[in-house]
Amino acid sequence: MIVRAFIVDGPVTSDAERLLLTREATKKDPRQGPGLVGARVRFEGIVRLEEPRGDAHPGERAAVGELAALAYTAYEPMATGELERIASEVGAAFGVEAIFVLHSRGRVSVGEASFVLIIESAHRGPALRAMSEFIDRMKRDVPIWKMPVWAAKRG
């Protein structure tokens, strides 16, 4: 199984993703060549315009604010290490062939991608299930934090 995880500065762009996949394709074990992988599932996390504000009082429904961006910080190299560890454990549990992860550090504007996860497996089922499990564990265990950068008030 192939596992690769990278923290990139700024948004995860299609160029960064293409570079990773192209580079990894050249390194693949010949036994993992064409024919083994029948499903490639890709998830992209995108910064939304609205985010609950954290200044609501207990019992109050959190107000929603308008974002300009999210600013991500990562505790490195633990963040990359945890992404790889989770990918290895989830990949082994579901029997997938490869997991590639790209996560942002720094500012990511609304509409841009902060996270891309690609999972390859022989059939779609394991890849789809592994995807959900990976994301749940990442949100619980990877030392990456996001801070809202609020949009300037209109008018």
Place this chain on the structure above:
Amino acid sequence: MDPRSDKGGRATARTVLDALRIQHRALAFATDGARLAINQRFAQPDSEVREGDEVALISLVGGG
């Protein structure tokens, strides 16, 4: 007893976290629900902290 060590005189992830909570109450926003990492790996409560270890307070994370 020194809050930074357990009954056996060892500093552990639990005793370090307890000491932070007791001695630095202003950090409550960060210590509530937080975990410790020792040398870049999440620690179990009874994991020993030795001289020279890198100890990190990992508050609730939020990647993705």
